[in-house]
Amino acid sequence: MDEVLINQDPYKRITFEQPLHMLNRSQAQRMFAVQATFRDAEWIEPHLIPFWQVHLLCDQKRSFQFELREGYTASGPVQRYFSDIGIAMSAVPRDHWASGMWVPWTIRMSASKLQEIFDSSLQNSIYLPHSSPKQYHTPMAKQIAPFMEKQWDPLSAPKFAFGIPDIKGKENQIIMLQTSMNPNEEEDDVSDEYSVQKMYEAMIPYGIRVYAIPVYRLLYKVGLKNGYAVFDAQSPAEDANTFRVNWPQGGVRQVNDTTFRIMGHYQRRNTDSGELHESEVINASFSKESKLQELISTLFAGMWTKGPITPAAWENERILPEYGDFKEGTAINLLAYSEACIRGFTPSPSSRLSVEPKFPIKRKEQTKKSSLFTTRNSTTSSTKSNTDSFGEAEYNQSQSQSGQTSSINANTATSRKFKGETNTLKRRTMHYAEQAGIRLGNLKKSIGPERLSPEMEFMTKLPTFLPDPKRFYKNLGILQPSKDYLSLDKQDYIDDLISEKRNKASFINHPDRGGKVEIQREINEAFANLESLKLRRKYYADSRSPFRLNR
Structure with a gap:
């Protein structure tokens, strides 16, 4: 088992977590510990599951958009900031029972766990994660019975079947999921002295850096009277890393209230501004459970669509070991760098934080x-x-x-x-x-100096998101129309897209299918004002002048 699992990564970055909750228990006591959580447990089976602990560092800019009752949109202050997202994803084959399984994880969890063990005493070094799976089959100090057989079994201890998620082309989608106060959500109108009817958040994505820490976790597959469950042997937390398996084979585990509170956050948290610093964004937010579920499904799709893992997939500087030499990238180094980005610090050249933590890859x-x-x-x-x-x-x-x-x-x-x-x-x-x-x-x-064509000059002056004072785009289901809707190069594509949006909205809201006449009238009016590039540009020109809109 040892050589097979260790040699997957030529740089030996795979970490094997300690089953702390089960170390000083016998086989019978381990069964009792599982039954304390799952009363209907009939049997338990240890499995060594590979996980990618994925850390996403998102770079974006945001501003608040105010829809005024006078019929036009105003923008609030613009702020550029970093946010981070973490998740531990199982990297087993698609036909494995643990496929699509994930547990809440953040880089702070790994770093704080290691730091606590480091600081407590030297005797606690036995609780540190290992670079070998030897502790699972050979009893060590404070371990009563082995957990698994020494002979490698690909069913109970599979190799990494997939590499880290590939989110190329999906960065904008992931960052846009973090928006709060989305204009399509049902919210109470805001009335104040400035006649603001609705306020929402507009995001401008800049990119995402993907880091990953390869680990093996010892999990117990628990046989129940109806179905089965998963029990974490390190630090079980019900509904987080200890739960009933209720998703179909080949699917993805669904988000519940517990995981949403840990990972999703109902709103983005900020620090108050002071004399020496401005307000800072602390965490990403997902105002609906469906947004967090979409994020997780997107990450799994990005991992599965790349196909089986290859030796070249390990040649990645952003695959980091959980702990090791501090000159190399580790969980603690990554946390320090991520916090510096999130807080908006500018480290000095002599500071260790000024260099992004990366694992040294041997270059040809x-x-x-x-x-x-x-x-x-x-x-x-x-x-x-x-x-x-x-x-x-x-x-x-x-x-x-x-x-x-x-x-x-x-x-x-x-x-x-x-x-x-x-x-x-x-x-x-x-x-x-x-x-x-x-x-x-x-x-x-x-x-001589390069000059832009009139078309390019027109596009460069457009805002990232077009104003929609009369809600024509929104009535067709287009929540944040980008400036591409006014592009001459994409005219045919946008025309077809708007026609498709009209047909879809009409199919749902047509009076012959039980819809309201007023809604269908709004859809027809929106399409009549957006069906061609000429009309869309006219609508944009009118939206810049509230006097022309009110005629």
């Missing part, structure tokens, strides 16, 4: 191609990581220093009779470089 060496300005015997350099450009300055600095050292050693070993030829080569190289720079500058001057 390759030789640069020779050209007019480089010698054939150029030093080898590492291939650039495809994850990010953070740390590139430090890497280039170290490479330049190593290149200078190697060149000094080479010059010392070279005979003095070649010094004249070397100096000639240097002068020739400098001359060619200067001439190339002069010609490039002349070429740029001849071209």
Whole structure:
């Protein structure tokens, strides 16, 4: 078992969690502990389940939108901030009984657990997560009986079947799920001295960084009179990591009240502004359980659609071990960096927080191609990581220093009779470089500054979300129309989309199907004002002037 599970990751980053709740219990006592939670438990079966503990660091900008009774929309202050989301996802094969299983997790849970064990005493080091599954089959200190057989069983201890979730192209969707006071939600109108009818939040996504910590958790599959359940052997919490399995095979575990309170949050929490700092956003929020469920389903879909895991999937700097050398990325390092981003701190260059925590991946060496300005015997350099450009300055600095050292050693070993030829080569190289720079500058001057076309200039001046004072877009089910609705390049696509929205809304609300005549009239009016690009641009121009709208 040990070699099979450890060698999945060539960098040995997989952590095996300690079953703390069951360590000092016999087999019979473990059954009693499970029956204390599940009264109808008939049998228990230990399983070692692989999990990706996924940490999403979201970068976004938000502003409050106010729909005024006068018929137009006003915008509030704009704030750019980071928020983070965490979840532990099972990475078992699709036909496994634990497929689609997830438990609430945050980077703070891992870091605080490790820090508490570190700070308590050296004797508690036996409770730390292990880099080997040996403790499951070989009893250690304070462990009465083994948990599993030493022989590896792919059913009770499967390998990682999938890599970390791929959210490429879904960043905007995930960030938009965090919006509160969405205009499509049923809310009471707000009446005040400024005649604000409705207020909601507009988001501008910038991107998401995905980190993952590979771990194995010891879970008990519990046989019940009807169905079965899951019992966490480390720190069981009912309805969180200890629950009844009630989702279909191949599906995803559903969100309940407990998991929503832990992960979803009903509203975004802020700190009050003070004399030395502005207000800060603390956590992401999901104002409905359906939004949190959509997030989880999106992450599982991103993991499954990539297909089975490959050796290349482990070549990722943002796959971090839960604990280890502090020079490398760990859970504690990731928490410190994430908190610095969320709080809006700007660490100094000497601070450890100024560098994003990444695990050092062994890069393949390759030789640069020779050209007019480089010698054939150029030093080898590492291939650039495809994850990010953070740390590139430090890497280039170290490479330049190593290149200078190697060149000094080479010059010392070279005979003095070649010094004249070397100096000639240097002068020739400098001359060619200067001439190339002069010609490039002349070429740029001849071209002149780049000018935008009228269409591009029009699009750059548009807001991210278009105003909708008469609710034409909303009546067709378009809650936050982007500026793409006024794009000439996407005219045909948007025309078809609006027609499809009209047909769908009419099918649901048509009077012949029991709908109201007033709603169908609003749908027809909205389509008549949005069916073509010319009409949509006219509606946008009118929305900028409340006098034209009130005519």
